[in-house]
Amino acid sequence: MTGPAADGGSRRRPRDPLGRAPLVLLIPAVLAVLLLVTPLVTMVAATDPASLVAALRSEAVRDALWLSIVTSTAAIVICLVLGLPLAWVLARVDFRGRRLVRSLVIVPMVLPPVVAGIALRTAFGRSGLLGEPLLGLTGFAFPYTTWGVVLAHVFVALPFVVISMEGGLRAAGPVYDAAAATLGASRRLTFRRVTVPLAMPGIAAALVLGWARSLGEFGATITFNGNYPGITQTMPTLIYVERQADTDAVLALSLVMLAVSVGVLVALRDRWLVTA
Template structure:
């Protein structure tokens, strides 16, 4: 035991060659956030936070991100279940296709969405002719962009949660006469529910911070397609203090997400 009452590490002290870059990495991640907080004009903060553009952009961000997560759950949960529970040819390819939007540059994602769902797009043109509805420059277009970039996070997180749920319990339910649909509803999903919720929160946070695909596909129209990230981008060009205030809101939301996920990623061994 050491003087502090803690047991000494049997492997010895961590080497300086590992500690030094670890400290540099932590500083690299923390210093920009501290600098941002230090640069905020706290006296004008209440006025900046009470602005009408912020309220509109924040409301649009919250509603579209929530709608995107509901769509991602409805569509992504079956995909995650297939990847985790069903053996089929091409499963690896399906996983790759699900993962592609995660590594795709956001602007490219916006171009791809416009090619598919724009007014002259592969799907958008027939949809416009049949219904008169077009996704671009609407709140529904924002939801679509959010779903495209965030659903992969939801699918992969839920797949991991489903894999940790004991598959033998599915077999036990089948021997008792349960159909695969009943087993999915009554056994698989309840066992994986904490991981499913964590995946939804993670996807919601990713959706809330989406910028590139949204502005490329939908533009930046206040009250209609202007979300918090796009508002911060345009505000920074004319009012640095207001942009810092808006960034503070996003930082608070991000910290809140981490608090919600603390049992999954912030727990102590």
């Protein structure tokens, strides 16, 4: 049978064989969605359109937004170069201490942002363990520079990227790697031609989420680099400064950040973030 009726029937969602979802699970799920969405909706509703237009015309806002986008993009490229091999090692290589390595990778995810900034200072500051010899050899120091912002973004985003990528690599399954090996492919060739293509949706999703996390980074950035317009002042640090002076401007700036973050996720959802 063909025709509109058949097409309409084919689009109907099949009945769940397990039965209706219980209210004891649906109600908390709805409350969770409301808890996450309500603050965003109220922020949008409270924003004065005139303040939003003025914010978009502000040179300081444009500079901070551009710096946020550039540093987040540079950070996520570094996260890809460093994070994908690390995620592969954690997902595919069985070695003593793997759980410890994974735990150490996760630690920056749970650190308070200010503590992350202090940790960066002790390692990469002018008198830090790595920063002092770097300054002596090259004359370059990370703190209070745009590269310092990138470093802070990498530090906070890399754990999200690695753990998400590891999940994607595990979902792809090692059985395909084994099949490639039986056909004579080296491990390096298998990684490039089999493992990565199969895990690409998970890898891409990890990069998008890491980029969004980097874009919103505040604590480690301001602690390690200060807040210098055009050099280290990103959108989150600009919002922090404006919060003390102009509530309407803060709402407008926050809405700009919300629009950028949501826009990226919405634009990529069908290609990279849909799993079913």
